[in-house]
Amino acid sequence: MASQQATLAQKDRKAFQDLLSCYELKQLTKGRKVADQILKKYPDHGETMCMKGLILVHLGQRDEGIKLIREGMRKDLTSHICWHVWALVQKGEHKYEEALKSYMQALRFDKDNFNIVRETSVLQTQTRAYESLVESRLHMLRLRPSFRAHWVGLAVAYQLSGNLVEAKRVLEHFQSLLREGPVNDAEYSEFLLFHVHVLEDLGHLQDALAFLDKKSKDRYIVDRTATHTFRARILSKLKNTNKESPQAAEWSTRAESEWRALLDLNPECSDYYQAVLANQGIDLGDLDEDSCTKALALLSEFAVHFPKAYAPRQLALTVAQGDRFRGLAKPYIEVALSKGIPSLFSNLKKLYANPLKCQVIEEIVEDIRASFLVDPASPSEPAKYLWTLYFLAQHYSFLGRHRRALEILNLAVEHTPTLPELYMTKAKVLKRAGDPYGAVRSMDEARKLDGQDRFINTKSGKYRLRAGMVDEAEEILGLFTRKGAATPGADLTEMQALHYLVEVGDAYRRIGKLNLALKKYYAVQKVFEAFREDQYDFHQYSIRKTILLPYFDMLKWEDEVQSHPVYVHAVVSATRIWIRLHDDPSLGKSLQPSAETTDASRKALSKAKKAAHKGNDPSQESQDAANKKVSNQSEDKGLDAPIPKDEDPDGVKMVLADDALERAAKFLATLKESGKRSIDACLANFDVAMRRKKYLQAARALTHAHAVDAQHPQLHLRVVQFGNTGESLWLISVTTKLSVAVSSVSDSIANPVKSVLHETLISLKPEEISLDVFTSQYLQSHSTSPSAILACAQACKFLGNPTEDVESLLFTALKDDIGLSVEDGLRILSYLQCVKSTRAEEFRIACDNKFELSTVFKSSEEQAALRHQCLLEEKEDCDDVETL
Incomplete structure (x- = not known):
């Protein structure tokens, strides 16, 4: 369609320019009047209709504005203004890919519009379209070559697209245009460091070193830490890649000098110590006797040079073995206990991977404790005695010797009953031992000793969630949340408190409220979507301010953000709920609220609205108006799509959806590459794909899981399911073995696909071995693993083995030589209950007897009584406080 703007008279063209100016100056009311005047004479002028629609969107009339924009675009599809307006709306809705397409359409009709080109480049960075980004940045530079930001932007675009040669050329050409760079200028310094970074990535190490030395000497580069880091890293690379060069010794000496300079700036950075050791040919991952001696000598030297630094002493403990370790560990532990350092156990915990070191640490601390037993009632160093007991309690708890840990903690409490750390550790011991209600009570005692400590308060709330006390946890968490919030949970969600969202989601899942659990897991997804959207504002800002190296770090972090353990956990947990709802749709129906509950909820909501209306704060209303005014003055804020009203706050409609598997697959797809590195995500992908009959996807998921952990018990179960x-x-031949129904399914699978599936199965299981034998062999090689016993029992059940055999196999986990934990026992019990085993109660009683400190294996009546007692004690404490 031809553009309608040509039909405007000269006077009306000027009016249209005034309309554009009004929008740019945010004179929205005036702009609307101008648009109405033009449309009165030219009702079919598409560009004016789009501009009026855009103004309406800013003024809060979003639906009416978008409708008008769509109508205006139909009137004039060849106008760059119409496409630009539509792109702005799509960008406000965070539909970045669609907005980019609209910007590209706008450029077809006005290719030299600088504003459109600039906004296009930002969207190309946001969507990681780096090849197209180079073209946009080149275009911006041609349009305005005198701006430094455009040269920087082009170099950054080349670097992001992987064309480092062109990035280097652009940087050198821009510097040649400068008569003289500014001295001691932070932005120019960052620009030069980016140049060094490009040279280093290209492998031009000597050029990078010469450039760095010259610019830092001339005071153009002002970041001391970055200068030392670049120089040390480049010199180390030069030495390692040119070992036969006559300059290798000089590079090595200079590199060590730079690493030592960095240590002077930060003596607690273990990476710097490891770099010094690596510079002298000492690899901490591959030590022999000589290199170990040399490493310990160097670390000892650093310990003397930095007497207050802990990093060299901790590294020495990692390196040392045998008597050397004992000789270093004893003074380290004694000093820390004398100073009363609560984090001592956390610092040493990584050494417990070596059983010999674990035993030495225990002997050292027990010897220290024994020295106090001459007169334990009044030891010569009471503080040291207390922290010794504290360390031993953590030590024995970590090793699973919970009764011993509790005995020591009781002694510590008798010695100093006012130390919150003792009660917090006791809570952790009880949690590990399987007593969640005892853990809640102990953590509450710690909280009452220091009511102003947010950390202890948060821990108390977390332990309540672990015990299934969700409402009680919110009461505790509400002590430190915003008082004006609707609920403590709403405030924590607004603050993107991931630890809360995951814990409360898990709590709802454990107590069977799958609808509320799903809501929390999807709230985690919204937080990570916000992380993705928050980077948008930095694409242009970082280049304009020349904050380049941190900007690259941010992009790298954003690309990997969905591999965060919290996000993976939320996705996998939600997927398992969707699978349960698909396998048993009655679960969703059972979560529907009754009519009485619905009526009560409506009345409560109506009452809350009336109370809120009566209690309106005039100052708050004025603040809201001010916020709205500021929002309208912002360039794009008025275009942001309003937060949609949650029509399903309890998630009931969600669990009643008939597309559970499709929702699960969509959620899993957000993991992208990170899902291939998580065994749980791979297994969840397999489970969903098999139920959707997407066998190629299932095979791919198994292949990825096998690459992550080939011996994982649940992987073995999935291989059996896939093979069956x-x-x-x-x-198996369809004509001789299968029914007509199965034959039709098999015929629908193409022969190339069958070949791929067959090859995948062969790579996971020897072809000549049956699934029963395959399971027996796996069980023999993992006979002491409770997880393997459970997986093999599930496999046997899946293959149709008698229920008695499956139950007998599961009961072997109770043997003394099997390291059965509380968590393993709960998983086996849950499976027995799931398959409606007649021996489930027998297994529960056996576990209850085996784990004497545990309460999770009590009967449902006993657990209800324990929960009631916990709540009753809490109420009595609250009443005592009110009385005081």
């Missing part, structure tokens, strides 16, 4: 399905669908 394969025997039914693509391995």
Whole structure:
């Protein structure tokens, strides 16, 4: 369609320019009047309709504005203004890919519009379209070559697209245009460091070193830490890649000098110590007797040079073995206990991977404790005695000797009953021992000793969630949340408190409220979506301010943010709920609220609205108006899509959805590459794909899981499931073995696909071995693993073995030589209950007897009584406080 703007008279063209100016100056009311005047004479002028629609969106009339924009675009599809307006709306809705397409359409009709090109480049960075970004940045430079930011932007675009040669050329050409760079200028310094970074990535190490030395000497580079880091890293690379060069010794000496300079700036950075050791040919991951001696000598030298630094002493403990370790560990532990350092156990915990070091630490601390037993009632160093007991309690708890840990903690409490750390450690011991209600009571005692400590308060709330006390946890968490919030949970969600969202989601899942659990897991997804959107404002800002190296770190972090353990956990947990809802749709129906509950909820909501209306704060209303005014003055804030009203706050409609597997697959797809590195995500992908009959996806998920952990018990179960399905669908002859129904499914699978599935199965299981034998062999090689016993029992059940055999196999986990933990026992019990085993109660009683400190294996009546007692004690404490 031809542009309608040509039909405007000269006077009306000027009016249209005034309309554009009004929008740019945020004179929205005036702009709306101008648009109405133009449309009165030209009702079909598409550009004016789009501009009026855009103004309406800013003024809060979003639906009416978008409708008008769509109508205006239909009137004039060849106008760059119409496409630009539509792109702005899509960008406000965070539909970045669609907005980018609209910007590209706008450039077709006005290719030299600088504003459109600039906004296009930002969206290309946001969507990681780096090849197209180079073209946009080149175009911006041609349009305005005198701006430094455009040269920097082009170099950054080349670097992001992987074309380092062109990035280097652009940087050198820009510097040649400068008569003289500013001295001691932070932005120019960052620009030069980016140049060094490009040279280093290209492998031009000597050029990078010469450039760095010259610019830092001339005071153009002002960041001391970055200068030392670049120089040390480049010199180390030069020495390692040119070992036969006559300059290798000089590079090595200079590199060590730079690393030592960095240590002077930060003596607690263990990476610097490891770099010094590596510079002298000492690899901490591959030590022999000579290199170990040399490493300990160097670390000892650093310990003397930095007497207050802990990093060299901790590294020495990692390196040392045998008597050397004992000789270093004893003074380290004694000094820390004398000073009363609570984090001592956390610092040494990583050494427990070596059983010999663990035993030496225990002997050292027990010897220290024994020295106090001459007169334990009044030891010569009471503080040291207390922290010794504290360390031993953590030590024995970590090793699973919970009764011993509690005995020591009781002694410590008798000695000093006012130390919150003792009660917090006792809570952790009880939690590990399987007594969640005892852990709650102990953590509450710690909280009452220091009511102003947010950390202890948060821990108390977390332990309540672990015990399934969700409402009680919110009461505790509400002590430190914003008082004006609707609920403590709402405030924590607004603050993106991931630890809260995951814990409360897990709590709801454990107590069977799957709808509320799903809501919390999807709230985690919204937080990570906000992380993605928050980077948008930095694409242009970082280049304009020349904050380049941190900007690259941010982009790298954003690309990997969805591999965060919290996000992976939320996705996998939500997927398992969707699978349960698919396998048993009655679960969702059982979560529907009754009519009485719905009526009560409506009345409560109505009452809350009336109370809020009566209690309106005039100052708050004025603040809201001010916020709205500021929002309208911002360039893009008025275009942001309003937060949609949550029509399903309790998640009931969600669990009643009939597309559970599709929702699970969509959620899993957000993990992208990070899902291939998580065994749990791979297994969840397999479970969803098999139920959707996406066998290639299932095979791919198994391959990725095998690459992560080939011996994982649940992977073995999935291989059995995959192999059994394969025997039914693509391995056994259809004409002789299968029914007509299965035959039709098998015929729908193409022969190349069958071949791929068969090859995948062969790579996971020897072809000549049956699934029963495969399971027996796996069990023999993992006979002491409770997780393997459970997985093999599940496999046997899946293969149709008698229920008695499956139950007998599961009961072998109770043997003394099997390291059964509380968590393992709960998983086995849950499976027995799931398959409606008649021996489930027998297994529960056996576990209850085996784990004497545990309460999670009590009967449901006993657990209800324990919960009631816990709540009753809490109420009595609150009443005592009110009385005081």
